[in-house]
Amino acid sequence: MFSNFPLWWEGLDSIAKIYWMIAFPSTLFFLIQLIMTFIGGDIDHDMDHDGSIDADHGMGFQFLTFKNMVAFLTLFAWSGLASIEGGFSLAITIIISTISGLIMMTIMAALFYYISGFTHSGTLDYNNAVGETGDVYLTIPAKKSGMGKVQITVQGHLRTLNAMTEDIEDIKTGAIIEVDEIISDSVLLVHRAR
Numbered sequence: 001m002f003s004n005f006p007l008w009w010e011g012l013d014s015i016a017k018i019y020w021m022i023a024f025p026s027t028l029f030f031l032i033q034l035i036m037t038f039i040g041g042d043i044d045h046d047m048d049h050d051g052s053i054d055a056d057h058g059m060g061f062q063f064l065t066f067k068n069m070v071a072f073l074t075l076f077a078w079s080g081l082a083s084i085e086g087g088f089s090l091a092i093t094i095i096i097s098t099i100s101g102l103i104m105m106t107i108m109a110a111l112f113y114y115i116s117g118f119t120h121s122g123t124l125d126y127n128n129a130v131g132e133t134g135d136v137y138l139t140i141p142a143k144k145s146g147m148g149k150v151q152i153t154v155q156g157h158l159r160t161l162n163a164m165t166e167d168i169e170d171i172k173t174g175a176i177i178e179v180d181e182i183i184s185d186s187v188l189l190v191h192r193a194r
Contacts, residue, residue, distance in 0.1 A: 015093070016084050023077035030074045030138045033067055067112070076101030126186060129154045129161070129179045133193055140164065140171040140190065149179055150190060163188045 003036055012020070036081065080097035134152030140163050141148065148171065150163040164183060177190040 007184050014057050015090060016081065019080040019084065019097075022073055023081060026070055026073035026077055029070045035071060065109070065112075068108045070106045072101035072105045075104040124155060124157075124159070126154065126161075126182045126188070129188060130181060131179060133176055133178050134190075136163075136171050136173050136175045136177055139173050140177075142168055142170050147187065150188065152179065152188075154176075162186055163190045165190050165192075167191055 009017070011092055034118045044050050076097045079100035080093055083093040124178045129152055132152055132154065134150045135150060137151045137160055138149040140146075140150070142165065144164045144166055147162045149160055151158060151160050153159070154161075163177070164187060165177075166189065171177060171190070171192050176193040178193045180191055
């Protein structure tokens with residue numbers, strides 16, 4: 001086939017050419033996705049941003065994603081080429097390839113939906129620190145006039161985080177504190193524990 005590509009290409013009818021033009025790039029993207037999945041990369045990560053992270057309760061069933069579209073196009077093209085090679089009519093070829101692609105999309109969406117239930121995000125959620133107690137590592141200036149540091153256990157790991165206080169006196173190194181709220185990324189609002 002590839003030794004005499006121009007002659008082979010000219011011998012194809014137009015529908016076969018369309019299927020081949022879909023098959024090559026979609027298969028290439030599918031293989032790249034497969035490799036990225038095994039080495040830990042995620043193509044969908046850069047394309048599917050969720051603006052409401054605080055309300056995120058899991059992945060959900062996602063049918064229209066980049067991965068699923070690539071899977072659809074790959075199976076659509078190859079099943080269409082197999083149908084053409086099998087001598088099916090144009091209508092039957094399109095029906096078979098569309099159904100095959102949709103089945104593949106459904107399988108991929110279901111697979112990622114169920115796999116997402118087994119994964120655990122290692123992302124640190126500072127909201128889990130609210131109500132926890134810890135030790136002052138560097139003195140925290142009074143009345144939010146500056147930042148100190150505290151050591152606190154968040155999600156099972158000891159962390160050293162920036163902290164401020166509304167207390168009227170500085171909280172000295174070694175004092176026990178309690179976290180009231182999260183001011184901003186990795187800055188805690190604390191008070192001296194009583």
